[in-house]
Amino acid sequence: MRPLEGITVLEFSQFMAGPSAGLRMADLGARVIKIERPGSGEAGRKIALKNLFLDGSSLVFHTANRNKESYEANLKDSEDLERVKKLIEKADVITHNFRPGVMEKIGLDYKTVQKINPRLVYATVTGYGTEGVWVKKPGQDLLVQCMSGFANLSGNKNDNPTPVGAAVSDIITGTHLVQGVLAALIRREKTKKGAWVEVSLLESTLDLQFEYLTTYLNDGNQIPERTERGSANPALGAPYGVYKTKNGYISIAMGSVLKLGETLNCEALLEYTNSESWFTNREDIMVILRAFLAEKNTSEWLEILEANGIWCSDLYTYKQLLDHEGYQTLKMDQKLNLLSGEEVHTTRCPIRLNDERVYSPKPAPRVGQHTEAIIKEFNL
Amino acid sequence: MRPLEGITVLEFSQFMAGPSAGLRMADLGARVIKIERPGSGEAGRKIALKNLFLDGSSLVFHTANRNKESYEANLKDSEDLERVKKLIEKADVITHNFRPGVMEKIGLDYKTVQKINPRLVYATVTGYGTEGVWVKKPGQDLLVQCMSGFANLSGNKNDNPTPVGAAVSDIITGTHLVQGVLAALIRREKTKKGAWVEVSLLESTLDLQFEYLTTYLNDGNQIPERTERGSANPALGAPYGVYKTKNGYISIAMGSVLKLGETLNCEALLEYTNSESWFTNREDIMVILRAFLAEKNTSEWLEILEANGIWCSDLYTYKQLLDHEGYQTLKMDQKLNLLSGEEVHTTRCPIRLNDERVYSPKPAPRVGQHTEAIIKEFNL
Numbered sequence: 001m002r003p004l005e006g007i008t009v010l011e012f013s014q015f016m017a018g019p020s021a022g023l024r025m026a027d028l029g030a031r032v033i034k035i036e037r038p039g040s041g042e043a044g045r046k047i048a049l050k051n052l053f054l055d056g057s058s059l060v061f062h063t064a065n066r067n068k069e070s071y072e073a074n075l076k077d078s079e080d081l082e083r084v085k086k087l088i089e090k091a092d093v094i095t096h097n098f099r100p101g102v103m104e105k106i107g108l109d110y111k112t113v114q115k116i117n118p119r120l121v122y123a124t125v126t127g128y129g130t131e132g133v134w135v136k137k138p139g140q141d142l143l144v145q146c147m148s149g150f151a152n153l154s155g156n157k158n159d160n161p162t163p164v165g166a167a168v169s170d171i172i173t174g175t176h177l178v179q180g181v182l183a184a185l186i187r188r189e190k191t192k193k194g195a196w197v198e199v200s201l202l203e204s205t206l207d208l209q210f211e212y213l214t215t216y217l218n219d220g221n222q223i224p225e226r227t228e229r230g231s232a233n234p235a236l237g238a239p240y241g242v243y244k245t246k247n248g249y250i251s252i253a254m255g256s257v258l259k260l261g262e263t264l265n266c267e268a269l270l271e272y273t274n275s276e277s278w279f280t281n282r283e284d285i286m287v288i289l290r291a292f293l294a295e296k297n298t299s300e301w302l303e304i305l306e307a308n309g310i311w312c313s314d315l316y317t318y319k320q321l322l323d324h325e326g327y328q329t330l331k332m333d334q335k336l337n338l339l340s341g342e343e344v345h346t347t348r349c350p351i352r353l354n355d356e357r358v359y360s361p362k363p364a365p366r367v368g369q370h371t372e373a374i375i376k377e378f379n380l
Numbered sequence: 381m382r383p384l385e386g387i388t389v390l391e392f393s394q395f396m397a398g399p400s401a402g403l404r405m406a407d408l409g410a411r412v413i414k415i416e417r418p419g420s421g422e423a424g425r426k427i428a429l430k431n432l433f434l435d436g437s438s439l440v441f442h443t444a445n446r447n448k449e450s451y452e453a454n455l456k457d458s459e460d461l462e463r464v465k466k467l468i469e470k471a472d473v474i475t476h477n478f479r480p481g482v483m484e485k486i487g488l489d490y491k492t493v494q495k496i497n498p499r500l501v502y503a504t505v506t507g508y509g510t511e512g513v514w515v516k517k518p519g520q521d522l523l524v525q526c527m528s529g530f531a532n533l534s535g536n537k538n539d540n541p542t543p544v545g546a547a548v549s550d551i552i553t554g555t556h557l558v559q560g561v562l563a564a565l566i567r568r569e570k571t572k573k574g575a576w577v578e579v580s581l582l583e584s585t586l587d588l589q590f591e592y593l594t595t596y597l598n599d600g601n602q603i604p605e606r607t608e609r610g611s612a613n614p615a616l617g618a619p620y621g622v623y624k625t626k627n628g629y630i631s632i633a634m635g636s637v638l639k640l641g642e643t644l645n646c647e648a649l650l651e652y653t654n655s656e657s658w659f660t661n662r663e664d665i666m667v668i669l670r671a672f673l674a675e676k677n678t679s680e681w682l683e684i685l686e687a688n689g690i691w692c693s694d695l696y697t698y699k700q701l702l703d704h705e706g707y708q709t710l711k712m713d714q715k716l717n718l719l720s721g722e723e724v725h726t727t728r729c730p731i732r733l734n735d736e737r738v739y740s741p742k743p744a745p746r747v748g749q750h751t752e753a754i755i756k757e758f759n760l
Binding site: 004047050051165175176178216226233240315330332346 | 381382383384385386387404408409427429430431439440442444509511512514517520521523524525526527528530531532533535539540541542544546547548552556557560562563564565566569570571575576579582583584586587588590591592593594595596597598599601603604606609610612613614616617622624629631633634656659691692693694695698701702705706709710712713724725726727730732734735
């Protein structure tokens, strides 16, 4: 039995943050029913990476919405709305990411819905919270990475601010939504009452930087500086970073510069006897390391460094990674068979339970695929 | 009542992934007791950003371990170990990130501990899982970002692989640990049985890339390419990216290149009538935009673009962000008063519950600060 079996989630959420939360709850055994507008369905069906579409929806939609059902409803139609309210009576969780005010207009805001189902956990995602000057600003991953200061943490000193090329704001927010929902479900066992759980892309992306923000707030409001080249964490001393080798790259994490100097037989490093200089003189140390590490292949360096317990790694492309025995041991892949006959090759839930990997091969639904069955089942 | 009140977590975890999970459970109301080695305590006490320490532990430790207690125990001492086992009898959750084999030697592996307390949720963090060629490799954030392919998603085309300058692998793994633990606690209400929840930095960091990996696996194993400049997501078409303006930067998210051309009055963009070209000709489009956007200040562009519903944002430094009315509305800050009299200024939990922000001003413990009280309370 998967841990969330018996929990029903109605997902009004669109795009990535909310649906990624629904995906994880589905992975863990919840029944997740997407409430989709008739015809076009969830807006995320049209958001594609590399313009890749299958069976009318983007490939990204297919992986983020696997293992869910779809119920078609026009929330502006009173008959449809009544049915949805009946469904809410029976549900455990709702998630949505409408802008503040939209659910109030429809009559599905927390206060109203709480009366229909006091045990409901009502979970909302916004861009920037529910009040203040940014309330109407689009809650979108790149914008939040840029506004939250997160884009200043990656890349090198003279680079533009460098956002992460993946939807980390969306995804971290989705993980916080799941945390809040599950915690509220645990409390419900005792109190018999639901809760309102709110997350926002901005607050979650600030939390992702809690180490940095804390450093900033306690260190005279100084901005962490990226290093000239190979920057991997502006607030850490050398050798922390990425270095070019003769045939590729190598990363070296935190550790003693002296031990590194001895291990590499690199005399210039042995002058940095004061460990504070590893931070204050990090640019000089990195210059020495760049020149030194360019002389041999990555695998030669790894062998020397690993034998001496220094934390380092190769930098793999997806091809190198997926071909590697270490990756294959994980058995991370799974395949979904779409109604169209097409196949989606994707990854599984990252959490293992009782020593078993969690796969969910059920594909994402077509818009309204389960409407009729759900109407019958719940007698709507 | 906070949702996890009544839940006791024993945190054997060190560094960031496990402790960040403990922090979130403490935020949500759990009682989190760190089990620390006598004297030096958790290894994370010595890991600092910018060499910042307060009261003998790093500033980062103070924020990641706020709102926890500390119980000192030498797990190699039989008397201490017996007491810890008694504590485990009464606990709901254990987390640890020892390398595979260590807890087996001590006699606190899942199978053994399950006999002491069948209701226990036993949660473990590893670097790369519990088997295979990488089992002995250090599970460290930078190394995992580099090995997992994640470092290839950020930065520009001709840059080195660019890791994110924050511990995103650790933190995303910690969020998955919390998800697994809370889901297992929900099931426990029905089954009266605990569970073993496992996460690894590598699997969690692969999951963070699930959109990309899925794209790669279904698109002829092609590597997503970063753009020449302003790259913000290698797999999205123009205008998605970051652009220099006359006095700073601006980000523009996904949307119609034609609408953007009309809004900006930028004729060169109007030639891209085929929406597929927004991806295939993205470098050309970005060249046009770079030249065009350099002509005015960020605020002027934002005014024009926002008035026309185009998704865009400024790029704030921490100073600009923290001074902004939009940030101040969030009330994201809190202060912790240490026993030493020093103060730590940090951020709060990103999840809001029943329309209330969650603050936890209790500071991180000193090593063993609560040992005596816990021995008495639990009659160890």
